[in-house]
Each structure stands twice: as structure tokens, then as C-alpha cells.
Amino acid sequence: MTLAESVDERALSTLPDHVSALVALPGEPGYERCTPWNVAVPVRPAAVVFATSAHHVAEAVRFAAAHGLKVAVQATGHGAVPVGEDAILVQTGAMTDCVVDLQTRVARVGAGARWQHVLDAAAPHGLAPLCGSSPSVGVVGFLTGGGVGPLVRSVGVSSDYVRSFDLVTGTGELLHVTPEAHPDLFWGLRGGKSTLGIVTAMEFELLPVSEFYGGALYFDGVDAPAVLRTWQEWSLSLPETINTSIALQQLPPLPGVPEPLAGRLTVAVRYTALDDFAEGAALLAPIREAAMPILDTVGVLPYAAIGAVHADPVDPMPCHEGQVLLGEFGSEAVDILLAAAGPGSASVQTVVEVRLLGGAMARQAEHSSAFCNRQAAYAVTTIGVPMGPAAELVPAQARALARALQPWSTGGLLPNFAPAADAARMARVYDEDTRHWLATLADRYDPAGVLKTGQAVRFSA
Ligand SMILES: Cc1cc2nc3c(=O)[nH]c(=O)nc-3n(C[C@H](O)[C@H](O)[C@H](O)COP(=O)(O)OP(=O)(O)OC[C@H]3O[C@@H](n4cnc5c(N)ncnc54)[C@H](O)[C@@H]3O)c2cc1C
Numbered sequence: 001m002t003l004a005e006s007v008d009e010r011a012l013s014t015l016p017d018h019v020s021a022l023v024a025l026p027g028e029p030g031y032e033r034c035t036p037w038n039v040a041v042p043v044r045p046a047a048v049v050f051a052t053s054a055h056h057v058a059e060a061v062r063f064a065a066a067h068g069l070k071v072a073v074q075a076t077g078h079g080a081v082p083v084g085e086d087a088i089l090v091q092t093g094a095m096t097d098c099v100v101d102l103q104t105r106v107a108r109v110g111a112g113a114r115w116q117h118v119l120d121a122a123a124p125h126g127l128a129p130l131c132g133s134s135p136s137v138g139v140v141g142f143l144t145g146g147g148v149g150p151l152v153r154s155v156g157v158s159s160d161y162v163r164s165f166d167l168v169t170g171t172g173e174l175l176h177v178t179p180e181a182h183p184d185l186f187w188g189l190r191g192g193k194s195t196l197g198i199v200t201a202m203e204f205e206l207l208p209v210s211e212f213y214g215g216a217l218y219f220d221g222v223d224a225p226a227v228l229r230t231w232q233e234w235s236l237s238l239p240e241t242i243n244t245s246i247a248l249q250q251l252p253p254l255p256g257v258p259e260p261l262a263g264r265l266t267v268a269v270r271y272t273a274l275d276d277f278a279e280g281a282a283l284l285a286p287i288r289e290a291a292m293p294i295l296d297t298v299g300v301l302p303y304a305a306i307g308a309v310h311a312d313p314v315d316p317m318p319c320h321e322g323q324v325l326l327g328e329f330g331s332e333a334v335d336i337l338l339a340a341a342g343p344g345s346a347s348v349q350t351v352v353e354v355r356l357l358g359g360a361m362a363r364q365a366e367h368s369s370a371f372c373n374r375q376a377a378y379a380v381t382t383i384g385v386p387m388g389p390a391a392e393l394v395p396a397q398a399r400a401l402a403r404a405l406q407p408w409s410t411g412g413l414l415p416n417f418a419p420a421a422d423a424a425r426m427a428r429v430y431d432e433d434t435r436h437w438l439a440t441l442a443d444r445y446d447p448a449g450v451l452k453t454g455q456a457v458r459f460s461a
Pocket of ligand 1: 073076078080081092111133134136137139141145146147149150193197198199312313416455
């Protein structure tokens with residue numbers, strides 16, 4: 001469908017008169033700044049509103065409602081889903097305010113803050129924000145999807161630490177959402193992504209953690225069978241003070257990738273331990289003995305270095321993600337993983353990761369939320385670059401691995417990983433009650449369906 005067929009172009013050209021923020025229409029300077037971090041995802045909205053305040057967001061939503069358009073939101077584009085000409089994109093990337101209250105140990109951030117902003121503000125004071133593996137990821141996108149970070153077994157799901165949201169609803173109303181004021185929205189915004197509105201600011205607790213024991217042990221790809229088998233057995237007995245994942249990696253020879261890891265198959269065992277560092281060091285011994293590491297970054301590290309555990313890529317890239325949640329990860333599943341991504345496998349995935357879940361993640365928090373699938377024991381995630389000859393192969397191999405692991409799959413998925421808008425995925429991200437409640441609340445707070453785009457949960461039709 002062309003723009004002329006889908007949207008009243010004349011109406012759209014009046015958008016800058018109704019929104020006090022910078023606006024870019026297709027072809028205008030700045031429009032290209034809506035390109036997401038995941039450059040493989042087509043983000044081509046009818047217009048981009050570069051919001052710097054909650055009012056800009058509300059103005060964009062009211063304009064869209066009045067003209068039969070939708071509104072999508074993007075901070076960094078790490079979790080991008082396609083955006084087309086039926087939507088205005090609210091780009092929040094400039095709303096990077098971050099204030100830390102040292103007395104109450106609470107951070108307040110704007111919609112565009114990345115975890116790095118919070119780490120910079122909090123870590124020098126011995127306070128830890130519960131970020132994910134990559135400090136470049138947006139705080140609001142991460143926390144509205146629950147947030148499963150490198151300490152999830154020890155501290156639980158990050159969104160359980162949220163205190164409040166400032167929200168623009170689908171009618172353009174501005175609300176301050178807490179467990180007491182608007183408890184329905186407080187429930188749904190933690191896990192429901194942008195289904196119930198656009199968050200313009202939020203507050204969450206910081207933990208008094210200044211250091212951790214951890215990092216990563218890297219092994220040559222030929223040692224993948226020994227290390228993966230050891231990791232599988234070892235992971236069954238770990239206390240919840242220990243967090244770990246293992247990744248079969250084929251990292252490209254690019255700046256920032258350490259020479260011993262570039263251009264070949266390697267294995268990374270990521271590890272974090274809180275509290276008793278001596279115990280943390282002792283518990284890692286079986287992995288150290290599984291094979292000779294080619295690189296060892298494990299030690300007592302300042303919390304500010306939490307991003308070094310996974311060492312995720314920083315620069316924008318084309319990316320395909322697949323994920324399957326498992327109830328168990330036994331020796332048969334190890335064989336399947338090695339056949340799919342081990343030595344001689346012809347895998348085109350950049351990373352095939354198994355993350356140990358469980359521990360505090362499985363426990364409900366004081367305030368229940370729309371985040372489901374807490375009971376999963378492991379998450380298997382594939383990340384590949386769907387370009388050139390691998391364009392078809394990357395998703396095909398990811399699907400094949402998910403199929404092969406099906407016998408141990410919980411059937412669930414996490415809202416933050418492998419983002420997509422299709423209804424079949426939503427039915428796996430949320431249980432039936434949660435889906436029903438989210439859709440009911442969405443109808444209440446967004447009766448015109450302005451936010452019915454991307455990963456929003458709505459009744460169909
Ligand atoms: C390298 C990498 C590492 C990652 N590591 C982890 C990890 O360890 N744990 C984990 O849980 N996830 C992880 N993720 C997934 C990440 O948390 C999600 O993709 C998250 O949605 C990214 O948020 P963003 O704002 O950066 O991305 P964006 O693409 O800008 O936003 C993604 C989505 O978040 C929602 N959203 C963003 N802003 C708002 C807003 N203001 N109001 C309401 N909804 C909003 C929308 O649904 C939007 O489509 C990782 C992703 C990458 C690429």
C-alpha cells in the first residue's frame with residue numbers, strides 16, 4: 001500500500017503544527033534517525049516525532065487518534081519490530097534524564113535512558129541498577145518486558161523493582177502509575193511492553209551492590225563438547241547466588257572483538273556470583289578444569305563492569321533472534337545443541353546461548369505483574385546476522401534448533417527476546433488470563449486502538 005492510499009498525506013503534513021517537538025516526514029532531514037539498532041528491521045513510519053517531553057508524546061497520540069493513525073515507540077531500536085506507514089513513531093532517544101536518590105536508593109529515568117546512563121549515575125555510589133547483559137539497551141523497553149539480567153537467579157526479574165511509571169495512554173492522558181494509583185496499569189506495564197501506553201519516565205529501586213565476582217571463561221571451539229557437557233551437569237547443582245550462561249560463538253573479526261575470539265568457533269561461559277566471592281571462585285572450579293581457557297576475564301569486578309560479562313555488541317547491526325524456553329536441559333539436549341552449533345556443524349549463527357534461569361526469577365514479587373513464564377529453567381537463544389547467503393539460513397537454522405528442542409520446551413517465550421508482533425507469539429509470551437487482562441485494559445485505556453501496533457496485546461479484529 002502506498003502512503004497516499006494508507007494515510008491522508010495532507011493531514012500528516014499538519015503534524016508539525018500540532019506537536020511542539022521536532023517532526024520528520026519521509027524524505028525530510030532527520031527521518032533516517034528512526035533507523036533502529038537492529039538495522040534488519042524495517043522501521044518506515046508515516047512520520048517521526050522526536051519527543052523530549054511527555055507533552056510531545058501526548059500531542060502525537062492525540063493527533064494520531066484524530067486522524068486514524070497508530071503510534072509506535074522506539075528508544076534505541078534494540079528490540080525493534082516493523083513499523084509501517086500507518087504509524088507515527090515517537091522516538092524517545094533524547095529523553096535520557098537520570099536522577100539517583102542516594103537516600104531512598106531509587107533511580108528516576110526518562111523514556112530514552114539506556115542502562116549505561118543509570119550505571120554511570122549509580123555505580124560510583126555503590127548502587128546497582130538491575131540491567132540486562134548489554135548496558136546499551138533502553139531501560140524502559142527492558143523493564144516493560146520484565147527484564148532477565150545477568151543476576152536474575154540471585155535478585156529476580158528486574159521489573160519487580162519498579163516503583164512507578166509516568167504514562168501517556170492511548171487517549172493522550174498523562175497518568176502517574178504506582179501500586180496504589182492505577183494498580184491495573186502498574187500490573188500490566190511490567191511485562192506488557194507498550195500495550196497499555198507510552199512510558200515517559202519511571203522509577204525503580206537500586207541494590208546496594210558495588211562489586212561482583214564474575215566475567216567469562218572462553219574456550220576453543222574444539223573443546224565445546226567437553227565444556228558444554230560439564231556446564232550442563234554443573235548447572236543442575238548451582239545455588240541461586242550463582243548466575244551463568246554458555247554461548248557457542250562465531251564472532252566476526254571486527255574492532256572490539258578480542259583477537260583470540262575472532263573469526264572462529266569459541267565457547268564462552270559467563271558467570272556472576274554475589275555475596276561470598278571465595279565461594280563464587282570455588283564453585284567455578286569444574287568449568288576451569290573442563291578445558292584450557294584461551295581467555296579468562298573472571299575476577300572481582302566493580303558493578304560498573306557488569307556489561308563485560310556478556311560483552312554484547314554495541315554498534316548497530318542486522319540481527320535475527322530466536323528463543324526457546326526449556327523446563328530441562330539434559331544430555332540429549334546437549335547433543336542437539338552440539339550438532340546444531342558445535343564443531344563441524346555448519347552453523348551460521350553468531351551466538352547460540354543457553355542461559356540458566358530459576359532461583360529468584362521463579363518467585364512472584366510483592367506486586368504481581370504481566371510478566372509470565374517465571375518457571376522456565378533455561379533459555380536457549382540464537383543470534384545471527386541475516387545477510388547475504390545467510391539471509392534465509394539464519395532463521396531456518398534457528399527454527400530447526402527450536403523444533404529439535406521441542407521435547408523439553410515449556411512452550412513459553414519471554415517478551416524481551418526475539419521480538420515480533422504476531423498473535424501466535426503473544427500466545428506463548430503470556431498465559432491466557434494475562435493476555436485477556438492486558439487486552440481488556442488496552443481496550444479501556446486505548447479505545448480507538450492508537451497503540452494497537454508492534455508487540456501490543458489486543459483482542460483480534
Ligand atoms: C544486545 C542485546 C542484549 C540484550 N540483553 C537482554 C537481557 O539480558 N535481558 C533482557 O531481558 N533483554 C535483553 N535484551 C532485549 C531487550 O531488553 C529488549 O529488546 C528491549 O525491548 C529493548 O528496549 P529498547 O528501548 O532498547 O529497544 P526499542 O527497540 O527502542 O524498544 C523495544 C520495545 O520496547 C517497548 N518500549 C520502548 N520504549 C517504550 C516506552 N517509552 N513505553 C512503552 N514501551 C516502550 C516497545 O514495545 C518497543 O517496541 C537484549 C537485546 C539486545 C539487542
